[in-house]
Amino acid sequence: MKLKIAIQKSGRLYEDSMKLLNDCGLGIRNGHNQLKSSADAFPAEVYFLRDDDIPQYVEDGVAHIGIVGENVLLEKGKEVSVVEHLGFGKCRLSFAVKKGETYSGPLYLQGKKIATSYPVITQNFLTENNIQAEIHEISGSVELAPSIGLADAVCDLVSSGSTLFMNGLEEVQTILKSQAVLVKYKKLDPSLEKLLSQLLFRIRAVRKAETNKYVLLNAPNDSLEKIIALLPGMKSPTVLPLAQEGWSSVHSVLSEHEFWDRIELLREAGAQGILVVPIEKMIL
Ligand code: PRT
Ligand code: ZN
Numbered sequence: 001m002k003l004k005i006a007i008q009k010s011g012r013l014y015e016d017s018m019k020l021l022n023d024c025g026l027g028i029r030n031g032h033n034q035l036k037s038s039a040d041a042f043p044a045e046v047y048f049l050r051d052d053d054i055p056q057y058v059e060d061g062v063a064h065i066g067i068v069g070e071n072v073l074l075e076k077g078k079e080v081s082v083v084e085h086l087g088f089g090k091c092r093l094s095f096a097v098k099k100g101e102t103y104s105g106p107l108y109l110q111g112k113k114i115a116t117s118y119p120v121i122t123q124n125f126l127t128e129n130n131i132q133a134e135i136h137e138i139s140g141s142v143e144l145a146p147s148i149g150l151a152d153a154v155c156d157l158v159s160s161g162s163t164l165f166m167n168g169l170e171e172v173q174t175i176l177k178s179q180a181v182l183v184k185y186k187k188l189d190p191s192l193e194k195l196l197s198q199l200l201f202r203i204r205a206v207r208k209a210e211t212n213k214y215v216l217l218n219a220p221n222d223s224l225e226k227i228i229a230l231l232p233g234m235k236s237p238t239v240l241p242l243a244q245e246g247w248s249s250v251h252s253v254l255s256e257h258e259f260w261d262r263i264e265l266l267r268e269a270g271a272q273g274i275l276v277v278p279i280e281k282m283i284l
Helices: 013-021 051-060 070-076 119-128 160-167 190-210 223-232 255-268
Strands: 004-008 036-038 044-049 064-068 082-087 093-096 115-116 134-137 153-158 169-178 182-185 213-221 238-241 247-255 272-278
Touching: 004 013, 004 051, 004 190, 044 051, 044 238, 051 064, 051 070, 051 182, 064 070, 070 119, 070 160, 070 169, 070 182, 082 190, 082 213, 115 119, 119 134, 119 169, 153 160, 153 169, 160 169, 182 190, 190 213, 213 223, 223 247, 223 255, 247 255, 255 272
Parallel strands: 004 044, 004 064, 115 134, 115 153
Antiparallel strands: 036 044, 064 182, 082 182, 093 153, 093 169, 213 247, 213 272, 238 247
16 A cells, blocks of 8 residues: 655645655655656655646545645645645735736726636635626736736736736735645545554654754853753753863754744853754654
8 A cells, every 4th residue: 555645746846845755754766757756665656747736636536645835726626635734835826016006905906807827716805805807817927917918917926026026016915825735635544544644743753853953052050040941942951061160061952933032142141162953853
């Protein structure tokens, strides 16, 4: 029995999806120009597909699980379960209008022509806001539509915003925030569920490790109390005596988002020789 995993064949989600699965120890060899590949170190098989096709494959159970953007998932409206948010492929689906236009709210869109590759999500937003507008579905280069007179506004994916900027457009309203998610077939049988939970355990350990750092520092014993209070650690920090009398080495784990603030406070509290080391896996 193998867990069949669908990921994007090439594109913005490919690298991160492969990295995640391989950081989980699956041992998948490069899939470029291949439709599928077996994992060397886990009972799994990977299918390389266009992202648009992934929800359908998973709905049908042809793939047991898949990695796909929430934007594609919502647009396709397929019956699959979201198992985990994966933290990469982050973007937003937003309306943009020509620079200089005054956008006062959704009412601006009344009677306008809107170009998008996401007609379903766009229409849902318009319906919720009681707006009648004309949607033009375009599969690529949506941002060109206003300059060639095809549309008054676009509803497109944005990450840095530079594509909109370069096309003289201004982002005015976000209607969806998206990231890559792990989805599963709704009727997985128990042996596959078991494989999935093993994989999920590894995914969580990998992701936890990515957002945490191992910190080692030296502290004079009389500041230890203050320093320990600044370091949560997994249970509590490890404290070991240094060869030099009156000093200790303190080891702990810090999450990335609080990292720089804490390091400053630790230095103020007397910490020296601070080392920060990446964590490969973190199992709580
Ligand atoms: O061939 P296939 O159908 O598999 O790929 P695709 O061309 O449909 O998708 P791809 O590889 O472009 O994107 C895959 C997924 O990545 C999307 O469905 C999103 O979930 C996610 N993602 C994250 C993005 C972006 N960021 C993104 N910036 N997808 C597209 N873009 C495009 C956007 O459409 C616009 O053209 O990038 C441009 C804007 O980028 P900025 O940085 O200039 O704002
Ligand atoms: Zn696509």
